[in-house]
Each structure stands twice: as C-alpha cells, then as structure tokens.
Amino acid sequence: MSAQAWPIAELEAQLHAVLPGCRVELVDEIDxxxxxxxxxxxxGRATEAVLLVARRQSAGRGRMGRPWQSQSDDADAAPSLTFSLGLPLAPRDWSGLSLAVGVAVAExxxxGARAGLALKWPNDLWLQDRKxxxxxxxxxxxxxEASTADATAGRYVVIGTGLNIGRRDAQGMSTPPACLREWRPQASAPGALLQIAAPLLQTVLEFADTGFAPLAERFAARDALRGREVQLSxxxxxxxxxxxxxxxLLVHTAAGMTSITSSEVSVRPRAAC
Incomplete structure (x- = not known):
C-alpha cells in the first residue's frame, strides 16, 4: 500500500480539532x-505533539523489552498497525495512563464491546483470551529541560501502540494471536488508525486533567482478569x-488483598484461563 493510501490530511484535521498543531508523520520503515x-x-528535538506511523518496524518492542514484529499492509503479508503518539504532558498523577490508553483504543x-474486545492489565488488548x-x-x-526545577512536573510522553490487523504466524507462540479482521474482515491499518487517533489523543488530554478515576468503570467493563485466578511474577x-x-491491580491472595502496580510485577492468567 502506498503512502497516498494513508489518510494523512484527514488524520491531521481530526487531531488538530483536539489539539491544534499536532502533526502526523508516516514512514515506510523504522526501527x-x-x-x-x-x-x-x-x-531536545521533541517539544510538540506528533503522531508517528510506520508501515513496518524492524525492531519494535513491547513491555519489558519484548520484541513486537510488524508487517506492512499489502497483499503478501498479514498487516499490522504500529504508531506512537508523542506530546508534552503534565498530569496530576501518571498512575493508570496505560489503562486509559487501552480504554480509548478498545472503545x-x-x-459497545459487541466483539468482546477486552483489556488485560496493564497494557494489552485481548480478544477471546488472545492478544x-x-x-x-x-x-x-x-x-x-533537565536543569529546570520543575522538570518532573511535565515530561514528554511517548505512547506506542501495536495492533494485529490480519492473521499472523503463530510459530513459537503458546496461543495464536488475535486480529482485527476476525470481526471486521475488511479492516485495514489506515482505517483502524483513523478510528483510533483522535479518541486516543482526547483521552490522554482528559487523563492529564482528571487522572484515571473517571475511566475506572469503563476499564472495568472490559477487564479481562477480574474474577479470575492469576499468578504474579x-x-x-x-x-x-x-x-x-x-x-x-487488586489481587486477593492467601495473605489478603494486595495492590499491584505495573512497575512491580507482570501478571499472567493461569494456563487454564
């Protein structure tokens, strides 16, 4: 798919309506x-909001340094969507940002959760227990900004998202990954991005003002782990x-209720889940 097939002008118009000046960049390939x-x-070269989209990543990565492979949206490959939103942000509390992003993308x-798209704490989107x-x-x-007294108040945040648009090879995986085309056969990476980008930016800006609490019930409606037995790292x-x-994350263990933050543990359902 050529660069002209990506709705860059439409994306920028949508993003400008949420945050004036937000740019969109599209590259064929990047690490x-x-x-x-x-x-x-x-x-020191990033001071403004930008949405960076790659048709293919050669060294994509996920949480805890895990690799995230991506392929371009063409006739010979199962496509994926990989992009990052970068912007200066100074929220009252950073806690729960990945959950807020998940809510925005899933919704x-x-x-209405008609396809059953769920959220696995802290940063995965699941469909029928598959990523x-x-x-x-x-x-x-x-x-x-490093020398300023309030450097920790506002930081430049980079929010990366990777989605499987088409079916992928499950070789080396214990569970085959899910893909968007399972319930939307005509889905494409450009079309999915057009749906996601503006709501994501809007949610991030709202999070900066109000924190995660107003989004907690919306997350709970898609919580893939609630009520299930889990094992901590x-x-x-x-x-x-x-x-x-x-x-x-709230987990009731033999020692009582335990609160878990993303910096402390990783959480995986038991094999039976």
Whole structure:
C-alpha cells in the first residue's frame, strides 16, 4: 500500500480539532516509532505533539523489552498497525495512563464491546483470551529541560501502540494471536488508525486533567482478569478483584488483598484461563 493510501490530511484535521498543531508523520520503515520519538525527546528535538506511523518496524518492542514484529499492509503479508503518539504532558498523577490508553483504543475499535474486545492489565488488548495488541508508554525529559526545577512536573510522553490487523504466524507462540479482521474482515491499518487517533489523543488530554478515576468503570467493563485466578511474577497467586481508582491491580491472595502496580510485577492468567 502506498503512502497516498494513508489518510494523512484527514488524520491531521481530526487531531488538530483536539489539539491544534499536532502533526502526523508516516514512514515506510523504522526501527521503532517509540524509539525514534524517545531519541528526539532525549536530544531536545521533541517539544510538540506528533503522531508517528510506520508501515513496518524492524525492531519494535513491547513491555519489558519484548520484541513486537510488524508487517506492512499489502497483499503478501498479514498487516499490522504500529504508531506512537508523542506530546508534552503534565498530569496530576501518571498512575493508570496505560489503562486509559487501552480504554480509548478498545472503545474506538469495538464500540459497545459487541466483539468482546477486552483489556488485560496493564497494557494489552485481548480478544477471546488472545492478544490483539499492546501498548508501551515511555517518558523523557529533554536535555533543554533537565536543569529546570520543575522538570518532573511535565515530561514528554511517548505512547506506542501495536495492533494485529490480519492473521499472523503463530510459530513459537503458546496461543495464536488475535486480529482485527476476525470481526471486521475488511479492516485495514489506515482505517483502524483513523478510528483510533483522535479518541486516543482526547483521552490522554482528559487523563492529564482528571487522572484515571473517571475511566475506572469503563476499564472495568472490559477487564479481562477480574474474577479470575492469576499468578504474579514472584510466584504469588490469587483471585483478581479488578483495578483501583489509580489503576493498581487488586489481587486477593492467601495473605489478603494486595495492590499491584505495573512497575512491580507482570501478571499472567493461569494456563487454564
């Protein structure tokens, strides 16, 4: 698919309506959209909002450094959508941002949850217990701001998203990945991005003002882990009781209720799930 097939002008118009000045960049291939925007931020070259879209990533990555492979949207490959939104942000509390992003993406792709698109804490999109996509959030203080007294108040945030549009090879995976075309056979990467981009930006800006709490019930409606037995990365197991008002995972273990944050553990359903 050529660059002309991507609705860049329409995307920019939608984003400008939410945040004037937000740009859209499309590249044929890059190592990682997140990596590129983080390079710009750390080098003092990122001060404005930008949506960076790649037809293909050669070194995409997810949470905890896991690789995320992507392919272009053409007739010979199962397509994927990979993009990163970068912008200066100064929320009252950063807790729960990945969950807020997940809510925005899921609601844009599956309004009313008719297809059953669910959210696995803290940053995955699931369809029938199979991974459809993932979210990676990183922040940086640019070199020009590093010496200021309030450098930690506002940072440049990079929100990366990867989605399977078509079916992918499941080789080496314990569970075949899900894809958007399972319930939307004509779906394309450009079309999916057009649905996601503006609602995502709007949600991120609202999060900066109000935090995660106003989104907690919307997350709960798509919570893939609530009520299920889970195992934490330290070997502890228990029953997931949903998420708290700041996005922490609540797990009832043998020792009682435990609050888990994304920086402490990874959570995986038991094999039976």
């Amino acid at each position: 990682s959209t997140n990596t590129e925007l983080m390079r710009r931020a750390r080098g 844009a792709l599956d309004p 459809l996509g993932g979210i990676l959030i990183e922040t940086a203080i640019s070199q020009g 330290d070997g502890t197991s228990g029953r997931c009781e949903g998420v708290g008002w700041t996005g922490e």
